[in-house]
Amino acid sequence: MEGMGLAYLGAGLGMGLAAIGTGIGIGLLSFGAMEGISRQPSAANEIRTTGIILTAFMEAIALYTLVVSLLLIFK
């Protein structure tokens, strides 16, 4: 059980780095979505649906890291 400290460190650090990427990605997406809605308000429904789908994509990538972190903690 020597590497346990490193495993905990890796889990926490990895999740934090994944959160940076997700934050940037969703921020860029919402920038594009806001601009799209302001240019054509009648397309707001489609932009909203597409925005939710794309956010789920990006959160899934962050959650892959969560799965790896949980594996690191519990093994």
Added chain:
Amino acid sequence: MDMLAHLKPHALVHLHIGSIDMSISGHVLWMWISSCVIFFLFMFGIKRGGGLIPKGIYNLLEGLIVFINEQLVIPNFGKEEGKKWFPFISTLFLFILFNNLLGLIPGSSTATSNINVTGTLALMVFFCVQGIGIKKHGFFTYVKSWVPGGVPIFIAIPMFPLEFIGQLAKPFSLAIRLFANMFAGHAVLLVFLNLILMSKAYFVWIFPLSGSLLVTVLEVGFSAIQAFIFTILSSMYIGEAIHPSH
């Protein structure tokens, strides 16, 4: 970490068939309960309230079915094929939605927060995609549809293994996405409520409890969103196998 001990499945009724462990855990029980809920909701919701202006539960169910048909089935399959695929897609959507929502009741287990359940659903989608592609186009034409047309042969040959790994990765990501979203939701809730225990004082109960209330409300939204995402991605993959875009 006995804090997360609530998230591991506990067997309620132990039964072993041969050497296979088939004990009924909380996940299995709540999968059965959600199937019964869907069945009885639809069977008894349509008894009254039909007609030209729907009222009552029938209104809600009709809205759900129209939503599934308009947004999920028809854009990806077209009107003709959509009629054949509508039962499968609506079963996927309603199963995942009700399992996610019933997991928010305190004391229940979310069946979709088990990797086996989501893995099985993704495996079904994988077999549907490959099966319908092979059935409609023949094996070699379907495999050739993975690479875009008009590339030179020495680029197309290494593309097949890469594209095959991509085809395997898509259902895998479906399973992991649903599992991790549901699992993480409940884990966040547990961590919030453990703040009360960790602070060893009972007068701080208002803050973690209000935080956990907010997280539960967020989880309701996430349950519906994840069910929608799983279903729309699987119908996009199946539609892509039926009408390859390149």
